[in-house]
Amino acid sequence: MNDFDVPLFHFSRGEFVEADYQDPLLEDYRNNPLLEALPPIWDDRTVVNKLASKPIFNASERELPVHLRLHCVQRISRDFFRPLSRHLELQQSISRLIRDGYVGRNPLTPNYAFRARRDAYELIMKGNTSGYPVNTPTSAGFALVGISGIGKSSSLLRILQMYPQVILHRKYQGQDMPAPYQIVWLKMDCPHDGSIRGLCLNFLLAVDSLVGTKYYKKNATKNPEELLPLMAQAAAVHCLGVLVIDEIQNLQEAKDDRAAQMLNFFVQLVNTIGLPVILVGTYKALPALNAEFRNARRNSGQGDATWHHFKNDDEEWEWLLQGLWKYQWTDQKSELNQDFIDVMHAESQGISDIAIKLFMLTQWRALDKGIPQISTGLIRSVAKDRLTLIRPALEALRSGKKKEIQKFADIYDSVSIDDYIDRIEAEQRQAERLEIIKNELGYDLVEQAENEVCGWLVEAGIDRATAEQAAKEVVKSHLQELDAVDLHKEALKIALKRRSNKTTKTPQQRSNSNSKALPTAPDDLRVIVAQGRKRKMSAYQAMKTVGYIKDPLEFIV
Template identity: 70%
Template sequence: MKQIPIPTFNINTGITIEADYQDPLLEEYRNNPLLEALPPIWDDSTVIQNLASKPLYKVWERELPVHLRMHCVQRVSRDFFQPLSKHLELEQSLSRLIRDGYVGRNPLTPNYAFRTRKDTYDLMVKGLTDAYPLNTPTSSGFAMVGISGIGKSSTLLRILKMYPQVIVHYEYQGNKLPLYQIVWLKLDCPHDGSIRSLCLNFLLAVDSLVGTKYYNHNSSKYTDELLPIMAQAAAVHCLGVLVIDEIQNLQEAKDDRAPQMLNFFVQLVNTIGLPVVVVGTYKALPVLNGEFRNARRGSGQGDSLWEHMKKDEEWIWLLRGLWKYQWTDEKIELTDEFVDVMYEESQGITDIAIKLFMLAQWRALDQKRKTISTELIRSVAKDRLTLVRDALAALRSGKKREIQKYADLYAGVSIDDYLNRIEEQQRQANQLEVIRQELGYDVKEQETRQLSSWLVEVGYEKEVARKAAEEVISNHLSSIDEIDIQKEGAKAALRIKHENMKDSSDTTRITVTKKKLEPTDPDDLRVIIFQGRNRKLSAYEALQKAQYIKNAKEFLS
């Protein structure tokens, strides 16, 4: 049998888990295995903790040779993520969208069985999308449009990965339910806007996730044949949300392919109730007119417009989080002058700001400078950001005519849209307050919360952990990067615990509980494993790096 060549393309993958049904706490979500198998609906505090990401940073690394510190700086681009108000809004929108889409798609109902048989295929072929309405087609989707480099795709993927990508069902409420549920799928729109390429990529992605052979059986078919097959696969595997990134590539589509693809997304909504989210730069705005725009108006989520950041409290909050990670000989404090120059040279585009901070450190290390400076940042921006210099200059000018030259930067929104953002700015301010309360307002509070959480995780009571963390951070705030903060915290917590036991009047009570070993030494295996987890290492890898696990070949020889 002739082997069919399978093309390679990037697919964002998550984890696969076995269904664990939990009460969703809302009546409309109950008795639906697709909804009960999802994670709980998270509050803002949980979302903030799950999204926040801090690079590995040790003060002694500033004493490493320059060529090693160069690699340490790279961690900022890879691992740093500071939650902002718009990230919370996006998570809430996706949470509602996925669940609303599943309300009308319960695999235990006859309507579901009808949809996942060949009838789905026939409906798409004949275009009878309104002949058999869903139970409750409440979701349609939304468009996420914004400036390049502002973090649309990376944030969206972080939020999606908070959900399992595939959930395997076996049995629900005593009834057999053999089902592979795909919660989310994120694909890039092909560079040439080809619908056929998108369909084949979709089928190949489904095959890679659940082991089917859609691609092998259909790779030679035409576009008109592939579209119904794609819809049928989405229905069979209960796809929760389809995300199409780089939607501005539809501008390159030939003939009427762009309207055809957008109309197909509308059919997916009307036929199987599949929410569709499209993501792109401002170049995508012209192709998002017509039926797709009309369809998504009913979703209730609202389109998401991601502009460059303003020089406000959120901008300072972002820089405060970033500023900790300096591997130069000496650290320099974040001043108003640095806030101003970082904004001027990046114009509030987060990706450029992070790269600028890294480039400044690399140049300082290369030129054997002790610290970064505002002059160094300006110099790096002039020399290394040549490809985006004109676009940044247009943003800096504030002139509409200049900004319109760069479609990735210009939103083209109406004055009514602009005035409506006043209310949105107030909501963002409230959400920033929630983020600050969760992570801490300043460095002292953030470090205290982090150390306290770690002490609780390794076995101390909350009150003991809190007192120990406050004591250690207060005593060592000026030299916090020069000590092993976790070791000092464990010592303080152990002392406070013993003092509490001595002061207790009820010394005769015997509690039948399992005794917990308290980690007081940096060589404690639990400490090593916890620190390894912060570096995204498994327990085995962390113990192996600490030389607690021998190579088996030593014993064989």
């Protein structure tokens, strides 16, 4: 197998750092390099500052052109994050979970690396999950469940990224470290088909990517029964602090008893190597979180978390909107009031992701249509037009019926804002480019085409009146394809047809007509401009060249 055979999959990335050992301030955390290399235990004030993220914003940006302000609005989805109480609670649970899992896994324990490899492999192969000598776990992990769009995955990742993902250990208190790499956290998605083999291979590939091992290449052809102990072994050897499996509702797609088998394996990871496991999913995941995994967590002390949508009278809902409302790039700012709070909740049902996207879509609509500021009516209009895919889910939430709400994970699909912004930008670019062309050339494209064709016909011997009529007719007929048609050829056909229908003129009349149509005097401006056009010069440049336009500096004394 060569490097090109390695499949690509996504897993969340964090920071790679070298160990900097600090006093953890608690006795049970001391003299353990895995714990002393972690960041300090933060208080809530510090966590809020670390989690908060504000988009770049300056009120003067409201004076920018529309096409630039469209991009400014995009900053909201990329950079806006306002911490809430649920985020502080989740951070505290993860902080305790990681540290508690490391208490019994000290790499300075004699033969730690050997025992980690042997015991993790043998105990899982034999199905014996009791009495693992390296650790007696007290923190088994927990499940985080909630409706789609409430911010489970993004919040969890933001909290995990407060910790380094990989810590390189060299020496600790003068001793060489048997396990140089410590993987503090690893977050990955459950395979879409609930495949155990897919999960194991993705895990091994992630470890290889983080610490440079070759687990995947050596074991890619093995079956699930062989891969499970290898996954446990890699987790033990590289001191994995917490394993996060997102999209756990995909286990519902697993065939046979694979869902139960995978959940049992997570229990084994807890019992054999003391590895905390966090499972994340929508309401659809609830049936998959069977009694066995719940029993394994019953003494964890962390407690499962269920994130519901915000109620309209929830103080945190208003707090979220207050932070969001600062970022308006419309001509005028609309102040947040109860009417806005009510309509935002009615149209998003208190789901933060939908509320943020609805706020962005409303601003884009206002900018696109030249509406000076957002209004409740505009929010309702945008929600009606742009949130059609999730309308059934929102209606289910409005109904308040549990059975209907639990279908939400099946109904919900992310609001496609990319297509919308692409379309707006395309229309904006088209209008701007046309305006640039008009300003640069000094006259309308239609007028330019008519004058150019008329001049060509006159030079070809067609009288000016006929030439002007033919030019207007051909340009009007091919207005949408001026660059795709030979206008000269088509106009000449029209002109000759018109001329043949006229009364034949005397030679003297034709001579007089041609003498008017084709001026020959060298100082005639028409001749100067025509000659300049042949040399690809503008009328201004042609007249300046022959001295008709003077340099204004000549007249300054």
